[in-house]
Every structure is written in C-alpha cells, then in structure tokens.
Amino acid sequence: MMERLSRRFVAVCGLVATAALWPLHLEPRATSSRLPARTVWDSVYTVSQAATGEAAYAKTCARCHGASLGGHDESPPLVGSAFLANWNGVPLSDLQTRIRTTMPSDSVGVYERQLVTDVIAYLLKANGFPAGGVALPQDVEPLKEIVIQASRP
C-alpha cells in the first residue's frame, strides 16, 4: 500500500530533475552497499595542503563556524561526532559540492574549487585523519572515490 502510494507520488512529482550540480543520493546510505576504493584513512591529503586550508578557513569560514571549528548558532560544527555522523559514508565530492553550492551563506558560490578542497584537507586533519604524500585533488571525479569513514577501518 505504502509502496504503491509512494511510487505514484514519485511518478506525479518527479518529472523535473534537479540541476545536475547537486548530488541526488536521496536514500539513506547503507554503508555496506558500496565498498569504497579508498577512505579518508588512506592519507589522502598533505600537511602543507591542510596548512593552506587552515589559513583559508581562518580567513573565510571561522567567522561563522568558529576558530575551533565547533560551530556557532546556525553554523554547524565541522569537527567531532556531529560532523562525522552527518558525513559518515559519504564521498568527499559531496562535501565539496555542498560547500561550493551553499557557502558562504551570504554570497554563495564565490569560493574557488581549489580553496574549498584545501579547506576540506584542513577539516580532515582537524578530525584526526592521517596526512600523506599526495594532495587531495580538486576535481570531482577522484573525490567521488574517497569516502568519509568516521571510524578507522
């Protein structure tokens, strides 16, 4: 009954796709449904990239999310269990897209892809994921293959 109702709803309403820029993974992600090639535990950024990202964060993001990444008021924390819970099992490409298409909230879309990627490297460092010898790439496709995993595999 419910399945039928829902399908009808989809059929009636789902006629126009959302712009391709935004990810459409609208179902709960079962972590077992897709085995990632790599996770954020696989040393996917460099220390110097994270430092670049930290400087960019302090200049552009800290005014709302706080110098300690703890969030404030309407800006969610970017470190710790709440952040990791929201993004657990999600590829880094989604995080990059989310930041690029919604931040900063008062002038969306002004951050360049490289800056956002460097800030993500800083967030990975701040959340305790290991650094390595190769910087995080700014292109979407390779970021789709790196999944955020809250706990060490």
Next chain:
Amino acid sequence: MPNALGSIRPSSLAVVAVFAAAASVSAQAARAGKTSPTRGASAFTTSRGEWPSYTGDTRGSRYSPLDQISAGNFSSLEAAWRFKTDSLGPRPEFKLEGTPLMVGGVLYATGGTNRAVVALDAVTGSQRWVHREDEGERGAAAPRSLSGRGLAYWTDGREERILYVTPGYRLIALDATTGARISSFGTDGVVDLKTDIDQTIFPDLVTGEIGFQGAPVVGRDVVIIGASFKEGTAPKSYKNNKGYVRGFDVRTGKRLWTFHTIPKQGEPGYDTWLNGSAEYTGNTGVWTQLTVDEELGLVYLPVESPTGDYYGGHRPGNNLYGESLVCLDLRTGAKKWHYQIVHHPIWDFDLASAPILADISVDGTAIKAVAVPTKQGILYVFDRVTGKPVWPFEETPVEKGDVPGEWYSPTQPIPTKPSAYARNGTSIDDLVDFTPELRAQAVAIASRYKLGPVFTPPSVSKVDGPIGTLARGPTNGGSNWPGGSYDPETHIVYVASSNAAPAVLGLVHPSKDRSDMDWIWGVASAQAGGGGRGGAPLSVQGLPLFKPPYGTITAINLDKGEIAWQVPHGETPDAVRNHEMLKAMTIPRTGQPGFLVGTLVTKTLVIAGDPQVTTLPTRPRGAMLRAYDKATGAEVGSVLLPAPISGSPMTYAVNGKQYIVTAVSGGPYSGEYIALRLPTDAPR
C-alpha cells in the same frame, strides 16, 4: 524493532504549477459539515485534528489530543507522502526548519532557499499551489535567508489567508485557496516591513539589516511580527537597526502598534542604557516565535540580545528590554509587564523559545502561567497576568569579569524552582570520564580555558591562556527555537535540551576594517588573521569534551515546579559507540546534543527526532523519530528517517487518519517534508 522507510524512494519534487488556482476540492469536502469558524484561527483547533498555528495553537503548546498513533503502533508508521523542497528555490536547501500548518485537509509550509510557500493535499502530498517572491538584491542581502520556520493561517469564516515574512522582510498575505496575493492587504498583498517602523532602516531599504525567519502569529485579527538580524558575535558596528515588534491588522495590513524593544527617550527603561547608548544600539528583536493569549488579549515577546552577543561595553547598563519577557496588550501594543531574565546581556542568552502558556494549580491556587525554556537550560515560570514569578527568582551574585570597557551586572535572577533541566556551567567534573586517560586529556585541554558556572563572563583571549571562558553553549546549549511542548491535561512541560556544546567565549580586538566594536568574539592567535593554536578542536580523541548525556528530554510538572522525568534523547553517536578506546565498555545511550530538537506531545506520547544520523549493525544509516510514554519517559517506539530531523514535528487527522509530518535535512541530505501514518493493518 524500529521501522525503516528505506524502501520508499523519495523524489526530487518538481514544481508543477505556480499560482495554480486549483479548486481545493477535498479541502472543502473535508470542511463540509463542520461549524463555520467565527473568530480568527481559533475556530480551527488541534482539538478538531487541525494544526492551524506554528505551535498547534498560539499558546506555544505543540500539543494535539489525537491518539490513533500510540505506543503500540508507533514503530509501524510508514510514509504517506514525501515532499522534497529542492525545486522551490534556485538551489537545494540543507537546513529545512519549517513546521507546516494543516487546516481543512490542506497542509501549508515554507520551503526552498528563497522561502517559497507551498500548499499540499494533506492526505496525498500532491501540490495545490506554490507562491514565490523574487526579491533580487534585497532578498540576497537578507540577514536570515533560507526557508524560515513557517507561516500563519487566518480566517473569518469566509476568507482564508496565509501570512508569512519573506527573507527581504516583507509581510505577504495570500489567498489560502489559490496562493495568490490578497490585493486589499497592504500594497497588492505586501507590507514592506522596513518602512513604518519608527526608525529609518540604514543604510537603505535594500541592504538594511533586518528580517524575520520565524512564523507570524495571529490573534484577534492582529498579526504580530518580530525582527531578526545577522549573528551577533562579531558585528561590523556597535550601532545597528533596532528590532521593534509590531502588530498589523490582518485584514488590511495597517500597522496598529509598534513596541520599542529599546525604549525611546522619555519612555520607561531608557535610563537602563547609560551614556545615551539606547540611541545607537540595535538588534534586541524577537526572532523566535511569539505567543498569544487570545482570551486575555495579551501577547508575549521573548526578546533577544542587544548588539554584540558577548561584549556590551558600548551599551553600559541593564539594557531593557534585552533578554526580557515582555507582555503587551494584543490590540494596542501597550506594555502590561516585563521581566528581564538576564541583566546586561553578554552571553547570547536570547530568549529563543516560544513562551508556553499554562493554566496550572500550585498548592491549590489556580494560576495562569507562562513558562519560558532557555538556552541556559532554566525554565522561567511567571504568572502571565501579573508578571510575578510563580516560584521566587533570587538575584544571585555572579562573577564580575575583567574585560576592559565592559559593564557588569552584579547579579542575575535564578529561579528557586524548577531546577535547571540542562547542564549550563563547566567544571572539571563535567569533563569526559569514560577512562582515566580520557579524563586526563580533557583536563589538559580544559586547563587552557577559564571554567565556571552559568553566567561566568566572557574573557579576553590570550594565546598562552586562558584562551577564553569555556562555556556550555550558551548559543547552542539548553533549548533554542524548537522550544518545548505543554500538556494542558497534566500540566507538564516537555523540553529537549543540549548539554554538550562546548564554546569558547573569548574576546579579541577586531581590525578596523572588520568592526568598530572594541571587542568581538574570537580567540587570540600567534599569527595574524586568526586561527592558530587557539583554535584547537574541543574534543578528546574524537569524543565530546563533556560527559554524557549529551542531550535529554525533560518533563517538568508545572503544578509542583519539579522535574518529573528526564531521559537521554538520541542514539549514541557513531563516533562514541564505535570508538576504539571504548570497545570493551558498555556505554548507556548518551543522547545527542539537542538544542535544535522539537517535541510534540499527543494524548499519550512525546515525539521527537534525533538531530544526528547514526548507523547501527541492525539498521542502515538514518535518524530516528522516537516516541516516549509521556507519563514515564520510557521509549515506546521509533521509526527510521533518512536524515536528521531538522524541524519540530506536527500532527493532524484527516478522514479518520492521523498523520505526523516532520522536516528532515542536514549534511548531504537536502530538505524534505515526510508525512507518516499507520498502515491499514496496523494495531490500534
């Protein structure tokens, strides 16, 4: 076993028609046979299965007497329909906070990044109409953008209207049947809220900072509108526009009254702003929900902080009506009484929750009370006619800080009853203590900060410590805009709260191009530009700095002024449950930081959603909507939703079926309203 909605595919909903004048056939059919409403929204009530106001009624209750969904069947709830809000705006929104209304078989809600209004069939979810305003630069400059919290419904028995405030601060009146503007209201259905406000909004009407993201409230044909601003931690200036509150005629849009939340010269309270600071200080609006007592003809204003959340040196004095509860005559705006809950606000303890009206009985005496949940986790309870505390508040001496230029109140009022329902100070005892090693690391982190009880003042941030005052919240602690619920039968308030939002109340000198304030929120850095070592995350090995419970739901008996029960709310976060250092331990459910958790109370249940997603071995990733036995706090059912529950749930009944609707969004998941109901074969 919790129920999962995972098998039902949500859709990216297309906007099928704008201004479609589709006749609301089923809505009218649903109304057939009902008595015609006679006075405002009160003719439709939760007692008839409607949800005609943001909190169900205008009293802040979030209560419905519906009982079809019960302890025995809650876990069998299924999706009746789902509505993605992506296409209502130019881009998807990841922070959907709305609570819909339901009147006459039609559900009304806000959605989309530019705050559109949509009317849906309450049974099928199919769209009847959508209304959008293109505000261009004015909308883009809004201090509070996105979809907002909701709207108001009004009827005189003939006309039906939907009222809402756009991001650009314009009050819009719509025909509830078609979604078209009511041309006789204001100017072609619009009242420009940046005008006729007893001040000149600077620098201009397009970019002038003032807005409102809450839902309007209507009582006795008066629609009342508050005001909100950008976040106040680091304002560009100690001068700003003022957040006056106004009442408008719901038929014509004519302004009936303006209440000066910062008194003008010659008005009572002006002298609480020393050095003439009432002239230039701004903010001090009401950004959360206002509450109306239609019987008494009164409106209750929960007022926010003046300009500068954590530094008040530019506004010495107690600063009325900052962080005060103010009671006005609904028709005239004349002040009946006020009580300042925080003197000289410097903690961002905005009154953030809708005041709750409660007719209680204390030691055999009937009292018409009003109760206010707060960010500091204290429920302040007043006689709502006289403004006197039901249980005495003691003016308690508090620490005087040493920030150069700051003015300190020597005392703050603290109720003798009920006791605080959330932890609101910081001490070594509060730090994580799963193991001695973790406690030691937490103590090492905390040693770089100043700790203390609630109302410990912010401090100047120093690179070598203290980096600032370590606070719990205050912005993200206790309770916030989702507020609480009230059961009129048992006289119990239910409120969710957070214990686990560490925040550093540090102050730094801003650069001249950033702000003309002497001090703004921040932490000292050895490097120019901020950040640096002062910005170390406030967690221990990835675990929250404070010990659990991280969030709770509390039942407070208002006849006794006592906590009846308190339970952790929310699944233990993945980062805690799966932590390497805790694998050998059995950790009771910790709850989740819950300052944005809304409660709904029904005939038998308290219903609230998890604010974070989790993944368990027994179920896929998602967030639970939970039901508790309202008498005991025992969890009696749950249902899995695909994303954090990000708005307060509401409930209604149509054609004999009860529905629960809630907003979900967050992280990678864009906004969606999900309607739940029982399957046909569910136990009753």
